[in-house]
Amino acid sequence: MTNMKRICAAAIVLVIAVVYFAPAGGAHGAITSRFTYNGEIYPIVLNRCSRCHVDGGVGPMSLLSYEDAYPWAEAVIAELLDAGFNPSNDFIKAAHRQVSARELDILLEWSIGRWPEGDATKKPEPPAPLKVDWAQGDPQLTIPLPKAYEMPADVTETTEEFVLPIEGTAARDLTSIDLLPGTPAIVRDVVLSIKSGSTPAKTVATWTPRQSPAPLVIKPAIRLAPGSQVVAKIHYKKTWKHDGKPMTDRSTVGLYFAK
Amino acid sequence: MTMPVRETPTGAIPALLSELKTKDTEIGGFVKTGTFASIWVPALAAKDLALQIQALMPNEQVVEGPVKQVVLAAYKLDSVGDLGDAEKINEAHVAFSAAVKALESSLARR
Numbered sequence: 136m137t138n139m140k141r142i143c144a145a146a147i148v149l150v151i152a153v154v155y156f157a158p159a160g161g162a163h164g165a166i167t168s169r170f171t172y173n174g175e176i177y178p179i180v181l182n183r184c185s186r187c188h189v190d191g192g193v194g195p196m197s198l199l200s201y202e203d204a205y206p207w208a209e210a211v212i213a214e215l216l217d218a219g220f221n222p223s224n225d226f227i228k229a230a231h232r233q234v235s236a237r238e239l240d241i242l243l244e245w246s247i248g249r250w251p252e253g254d255a256t257k258k259p260e261p262p263a264p265l266k267v268d269w270a271q272g273d274p275q276l277t278i279p280l281p282k283a284y285e286m287p288a289d290v291t292e293t294t295e296e297f298v299l300p301i302e303g304t305a306a307r308d309l310t311s312i313d314l315l316p317g318t319p320a321i322v323r324d325v326v327l328s329i330k331s332g333s334t335p336a337k338t339v340a341t342w343t344p345r346q347s348p349a350p351l352v353i354k355p356a357i358r359l360a361p362g363s364q365v366v367a368k369i370h371y372k373k374t375w376k377h378d379g380k381p382m383t384d385r386s387t388v389g390l391y392f393a394k
Numbered sequence: 395m396t397m398p399v400r401e402t403p404t405g406a407i408p409a410l411l412s413e414l415k416t417k418d419t420e421i422g423g424f425v426k427t428g429t430f431a432s433i434w435v436p437a438l439a440a441k442d443l444a445l446q447i448q449a450l451m452p453n454e455q456v457v458e459g460p461v462k463q464v465v466l467a468a469y470k471l472d473s474v475g476d477l478g479d480a481e482k483i484n485e486a487h488v489a490f491s492a493a494v495k496a497l498e499s500s501l502a503r504r
Contacts, residue, residue, distance in 0.1 A: 212469070212473065215466075216466060216469060216470055216473065219462070219463075219466035220466065220470070220489070235458065235462070236444075236445065236448065236458055236461040236462035236464075236465050237445060237448075239462060239465050239466065240441060240445060240465050243465075243469045247469070247472070
């Protein structure tokens with residue numbers, strides 16, 4: 136037998152040996168989900184995720200079109216499982232725990248099951264736009280930041296404090312407070328405090344982005360003397376989309392008073 | 395006109411629960427023998443059983459928490475089973491068994 140034939144024979148024997156004795160693979164084969172984006176996924180993300188996971192929103196990606204959503208399937212799995220097992224009160228984890236058992240099953244099966252798009256005739260209309268509105272209607276008094284805050288390109292995360300005078304010459308009872316983010320993509324959470332008269336600033340609410348914004352009620356109401364101030368401690372954070380870019384924000388605080 | 399009351403088929407929920415517990419035992423067997431690649435089958439079948447139980451309840455919300463935990467734990471088992479990490483798989487199975495017990499307790503209280 137020539138050397139070449141011996142080498143070929145040895146190679147064939149080696150391949151057969153490797154295949155025969157190789158340990159069984161750990162991963163199971165791909166499964167195609169019975170759920171589709173156009174059929175089942177879109178209604179869930181519209182109902183549960185659209186305030187944050189929308190273009191311009193605080194989430195790192197939009198989920199409101201198939202093209203935007205499916206590349207993030209692995210991340211969706213990881214995040215939903217982590218939120219489910221993580222008792223943290225972090226507002227992001229808390230938000231991701233809001234899906235029901237059935238919705239969770241649909242999202243996870245779709246993400247694992249090769250993320251089918253579904254019936255093209257049921258493709259959702261152009262994605263819902265970013266919603267930025269007051270949780271309980273227009274406030275009686277709005278106080279924007281005195282000027283736009285400029286977040287430098289090389290800063291990814293920072294907390295800035297703004298002291299905002301409350302106009303008015305009469306004492307009033309403050310019953311709730313709210314925030315309208317100027318640039319929702321970077322406003323993560325805001326601690327709102329009131330400084331009235333000579334008393335130290337008192338924290339009255341923490342605003343976070345929510346799928347269903349709710350009024351930040353102040354109970355009991357706080358009596359605001361003339362000359363009071365709102366202190367807004369804004370936590371800014373860029374996602375990968377804006378990292379390395381300069382950003383600006385001019386958020387507005389909204390105040391509601393007893394009638 | 396009143397809404398018809400949804401009848402719960404007699405024995406359906408107990409039978410489903412029994413099957414769910416069998417899946418838990420099956421998973422435990424695979425974990426013990428290191429047959430990790432097989433875990434996903436009973437795990438994903440189990441979460442379907444839990445969801446079927448919920449769908450048969452007159453008030454689905456009563457078992458929402460425990461069913462959600464079974465669903466989460468089942469998918470966790472599926473994801474770690476693929477990786478073959480024995481420690482993580484064992485932890486995931488402990489969580490799954492606890493979720494099944496919680497669902498059983500919740501049903502026992504109704």
